[in-house]
Amino acid sequence: MIIGGGFAGLAAGKALANKSGLHVVLIDQRNHHLFQPLLYQVATAGLNPADIAVPIRAQFTNAENVEVHLGRVSQVNLKDKFIQEGDIRVDFDYLILACGAQHSYFGKNEWEEFAPGLKTVEQATEIRRRILSAFEEAENEQDPKRQEALLNFVVVGGGPTGVELAGAIADIARTVLVEDFKHINPASAHVMLVEAGPKILASFDEKLSAHALRDLKDLGVDVRLNGRVENITATGVQIGNEFVQTKSVFWAAGVQASRLNLSPTVEMDRAGRIKVNKDFSVPGHKEVFVVGDMAAFELTSGKSLPGLAPAAMQAGRYVADVILKEIAGKKHDDFKYLDKGQMATIGKRKAITQYGRIRMVGFFAWMAWLFVHVFYLIGFKNRISVMAQWTWSYLFSKRGARLITERDWKLKP
Amino acid sequence: MIIGGGFAGLAAGKALANKSGLHVVLIDQRNHHLFQPLLYQVATAGLNPADIAVPIRAQFTNAENVEVHLGRVSQVNLKDKFIQEGDIRVDFDYLILACGAQHSYFGKNEWEEFAPGLKTVEQATEIRRRILSAFEEAENEQDPKRQEALLNFVVVGGGPTGVELAGAIADIARTVLVEDFKHINPASAHVMLVEAGPKILASFDEKLSAHALRDLKDLGVDVRLNGRVENITATGVQIGNEFVQTKSVFWAAGVQASRLNLSPTVEMDRAGRIKVNKDFSVPGHKEVFVVGDMAAFELTSGKSLPGLAPAAMQAGRYVADVILKEIAGKKHDDFKYLDKGQMATIGKRKAITQYGRIRMVGFFAWMAWLFVHVFYLIGFKNRISVMAQWTWSYLFSKRGARLITERDWKLKP
Numbered sequence: 001m002i003i004g005g006g007f008a009g010l011a012a013g014k015a016l017a018n019k020s021g022l023h024v025v026l027i028d029q030r031n032h033h034l035f036q037p038l039l040y041q042v043a044t045a046g047l048n049p050a051d052i053a054v055p056i057r058a059q060f061t062n063a064e065n066v067e068v069h070l071g072r073v074s075q076v077n078l079k080d081k082f083i084q085e086g087d088i089r090v091d092f093d094y095l096i097l098a099c100g101a102q103h104s105y106f107g108k109n110e111w112e113e114f115a116p117g118l119k120t121v122e123q124a125t126e127i128r129r130r131i132l133s134a135f136e137e138a139e140n141e142q143d144p145k146r147q148e149a150l151l152n153f154v155v156v157g158g159g160p161t162g163v164e165l166a167g168a169i170a171d172i173a174r175t176v177l178v179e180d181f182k183h184i185n186p187a188s189a190h191v192m193l194v195e196a197g198p199k200i201l202a203s204f205d206e207k208l209s210a211h212a213l214r215d216l217k218d219l220g221v222d223v224r225l226n227g228r229v230e231n232i233t234a235t236g237v238q239i240g241n242e243f244v245q246t247k248s249v250f251w252a253a254g255v256q257a258s259r260l261n262l263s264p265t266v267e268m269d270r271a272g273r274i275k276v277n278k279d280f281s282v283p284g285h286k287e288v289f290v291v292g293d294m295a296a297f298e299l300t301s302g303k304s305l306p307g308l309a310p311a312a313m314q315a316g317r318y319v320a321d322v323i324l325k326e327i328a329g330k331k332h333d334d335f336k337y338l339d340k341g342q343m344a345t346i347g348k349r350k351a352i353t354q355y356g357r358i359r360m361v362g363f364f365a366w367m368a369w370l371f372v373h374v375f376y377l378i379g380f381k382n383r384i385s386v387m388a389q390w391t392w393s394y395l396f397s398k399r400g401a402r403l404i405t406e407r408d409w410k411l412k413p
Numbered sequence: 414m415i416i417g418g419g420f421a422g423l424a425a426g427k428a429l430a431n432k433s434g435l436h437v438v439l440i441d442q443r444n445h446h447l448f449q450p451l452l453y454q455v456a457t458a459g460l461n462p463a464d465i466a467v468p469i470r471a472q473f474t475n476a477e478n479v480e481v482h483l484g485r486v487s488q489v490n491l492k493d494k495f496i497q498e499g500d501i502r503v504d505f506d507y508l509i510l511a512c513g514a515q516h517s518y519f520g521k522n523e524w525e526e527f528a529p530g531l532k533t534v535e536q537a538t539e540i541r542r543r544i545l546s547a548f549e550e551a552e553n554e555q556d557p558k559r560q561e562a563l564l565n566f567v568v569v570g571g572g573p574t575g576v577e578l579a580g581a582i583a584d585i586a587r588t589v590l591v592e593d594f595k596h597i598n599p600a601s602a603h604v605m606l607v608e609a610g611p612k613i614l615a616s617f618d619e620k621l622s623a624h625a626l627r628d629l630k631d632l633g634v635d636v637r638l639n640g641r642v643e644n645i646t647a648t649g650v651q652i653g654n655e656f657v658q659t660k661s662v663f664w665a666a667g668v669q670a671s672r673l674n675l676s677p678t679v680e681m682d683r684a685g686r687i688k689v690n691k692d693f694s695v696p697g698h699k700e701v702f703v704v705g706d707m708a709a710f711e712l713t714s715g716k717s718l719p720g721l722a723p724a725a726m727q728a729g730r731y732v733a734d735v736i737l738k739e740i741a742g743k744k745h746d747d748f749k750y751l752d753k754g755q756m757a758t759i760g761k762r763k764a765i766t767q768y769g770r771i772r773m774v775g776f777f778a779w780m781a782w783l784f785v786h787v788f789y790l791i792g793f794k795n796r797i798s799v800m801a802q803w804t805w806s807y808l809f810s811k812r813g814a815r816l817i818t819e820r821d822w823k824l825k826p
């Protein structure tokens with residue numbers, strides 16, 4: 001039984017597909033696997049949702065032993081080894097928990113309304129709606145003060161998601177949108193990135209982080225380091241002593257592991273991640289494994305296994321192998337984390353990448369970023385589509401998905 | 414002043430672009446022009462919303478004299494020649510009303526909840542969500558009766574939209590989805606098309622209509638001619654004496670012109686269309702024109718100008734020309750409708766097309782349909798993207814946008 005079809009769960013499922021004697025059930029509350037590293041591109045009208053999402057079910061068309069359920073797990077009983085999915089009880093011999101992480105508002109859940117996070121397709125199209133609508137409203141606004149406020153954009157959180165989102169907003173304001181308005185100058189949009197700590201992209205090498213900061217400033221992003229977000233309301237955001245009037249605040253700050261109703265309860269760290277053994281099993285439940293962003297796994301270096309897609313995929317495959325070995329009565333090896341490095345883009349032509357001792361910045365890093373992200377995207381058609389859209393967007397400074405869609409589909413009176 | 418950025422309004426706007434001495438304001442409540450003839454492809458996961466929608470604003474990037482407002486017109490004063498857009502009053506010398514049509518539930522608006530229509534992007538993704546979710550729920554359902562009910566799909570209305578939607582649902586059930594489920598056989602889905610009249614595609618030549626009926630039946634669609642929909646509820650639809658259990662009912666039956674708050678009021682026909690003069694002007698208001706699905710225009714043959722995209726575009730261009738001639742003090746010619754014929758697809762490889770005396774059926778009609786729909790789609794990139802997706806879908810029987818998205822973007826507790 002696998003709960004979650006993200007990078008970790010999907011990798012585990014694929015590693016268990018077509019293994020004789022095994023019956024695999026993969027449950028997810030969404031019908032699609034989402035390539036989250038490119039979600040900011042959907043939020044900024046660069047890609048279509050379907051370019052970075054594939055039906056989980058379609059990944060197992062040829063795996064007779066894997067069934068996929070679209071459903072929500074209401075309870076996991078670790079002792080009696082079953083899960084409850086609505087009215088249905090499903091028993092398991094082995095369980096892999098891979099439900100990922102959600103945004104955390106540090107106890108201020110009332111901020112969510114005014115500052116959506118970027119973890120799902122729905123959130124990405126909501127952010128896209130807010131960004132594009134802000135320019136439209138500013139175009140119609142006759143009061144200069146309110147017009148200026150509408151062109152303030154605040155991204156909270158200086159990790160890769162925040163940096164990429166802020167960079168992309170600054171980029172589309174100055175390139176894609178700049179010629180389409182008659183009353184406002186979209187290039188005058190004020191994009192702020194607020195980071196609580198002393199540097200952006202803190203998980204990167206110091207020099208790379210400083211380089212990214214310069215690139216971001218060159219793009220016109222107003223980066224506020226050591227910035228404390230005190231409050232977010234319908235009219236703006238309080239950063240330290242300053243109140244920035246805006247309707248466009250986006251949240252890329254805290255992350256918290258997704259919660260499941262487990263009984264008995266298990267030990268978690270402060271971010272809600274489940275503490276696991278050296279083989280990702282839950283202490284006291286050797287047939288239950290936790291992988292991906294939901295797990296707190298300590299590397300031999302003493303550091304935590306990072307919340308990156310390659311790490312999640314490696315953990316998923318490893319756990320599948322542990323289960324197969326155990327069934328076959330063989331011993332399994334220890335998990336060896338192969339650090340594939342990390343990368344982040346800044347705007348349309350720059351990036352930083354770090355892989356072992358190799359550090360890259362600027363255009364070549366951006367090319368590497370491009371190659372890796374297209375290569376790991378699932379689906380031949382999606383790769384072609386994303387490449388075509390990026391080429392087009394790069395050459396003509398246009399974006400193909402400038403679509404404002406509403407949440408309500410019903411006829412308006 | 415142009416209200417509405419559909420085929421008629423956009424054609425008028427483009428014809429007035431960059432004409433010296435004119436200032437044009439185009440208002441729409443959506444930011445995008447939608448290629449409605451392909452909307453059923455979005456509803457059946459074949460195309461992305463952004464493939465068939467382009468920002469209205471981007472159509473006028475190089476037209477200095479055209480400004481585009483995203484806004485909702487609350488009132489139109491024909492006498493004092495101004496419109497009210499929220500708090501803003503905008504005066505006009507000439508007005509073109511082109512707000513199109515909406516679905517009509519013949520006074521049964523409570524049916525909308527259970528039977529969405531197909532006029533907007535939001536409705537298309539809602540229908541897509543319902544279709545894909547029905548298969549997912551059926552896969553999880555353990556009661557065979559309820560499982561069968563989940564695989565019933567009812568399309569109401571045998572015009573082009575209804576025929577294309579029913580054909581596409583039957584097609585994806587038997588090709589795209591057929592291998593991806595383990596507990597159900599998607600090919601056993603029961604797709605019904607209910608038409609109140611004695612034939613489908615009644616606006617076509619009798620022989621073509623009969624041919625389409627056979628093609629549709631070959632696809633496995635259960636066509637109910639002279640079928641009366643008496644009621645639609647959360648659990649199913651009452652057709653004459655038969656109650657069909659289903660959660661998937663889609664509405665492609667009645668159409669009603671969009672309403673605007675006009676003062677003074679003007680004369681309308683039963684479908685809510687405004688009766689216009691031979692030059693599309695409103696009787697008594699020679700500087701106000703109505704074009705597209707909102708207008709009841711009588712051809713010299715005594716028939717109404719049909720509600721088709723080419724007719725709307727011709728009317729939009731004609732009215733722009735009338736205005737330009739009037740400003741220049743010249744006389745304008747009468748409107749000459751150039752009948753470009755009509756076409757409808759049935760499933761993935763067949764169509765019927767009618768153009769003057771030329772009638773086509775089957776594969777060649779489908780190729781013609783394909784060519785025309787790609788040719789008239791706005792945007793080079795969209796054309797390439799649609800062709801690529803159709804080619805891929807045709808060759809591999811896969812669909813690229815099998816995405817279930819929810820209306821709510823917030824974190825679930």
